Amino acid sequence: MNIEDIDIKELIPQREPVVMVGKLLRATEKSVTTALEISATNIFCQNGYFQECGLIENIAQTAAALNGYAALLKSTKVKLGYIGAVKNLVIHTLPAVNSVIETTVSLGNQVLNVDIIKGVIRQNNSVVAECEMKIFVDEN
DSSP states (O other), rough: GGGGGGGGGGTSSSSSTOOOOOOOEEEEEEEEEEEEEOOOTTEEEEEEEEEEHHHHHHHHHHHHHHHHHHHHHHOOOOEEEEEEEEEEEOOOOOOOTTTTEEEEEEEEETTEEEEEEEEEEEETEEEEEEEEEEEEEEOO
């Protein structure tokens, strides 16, 4: 399966205008990296910068892409996920409009229907934001 051929919107439940991932760059069963070009029309942009809530949503949707990729590999339905907790959130800088960010999410543990992930957003090889999340996955 060629990563470039995968439409990231097939991996996540979100739809416009709330899609905060642009394309899939790399993926394994335990880690995924996405890219997003930040548009001036993005609903989470204000005063020329992508805001904190957008960064958090970007990490969450990258985690959704990880689950979606796993579902694609298993030929199963993409499941909905809900942010249960955000831990150790550090935002180093806000990315500017018209810039590109790359987000990597790594699966730490899975306990019942809870995924514990680590998310890191980078821009030009510098860390923009990072956190851990607990994501509750709907098993229906």
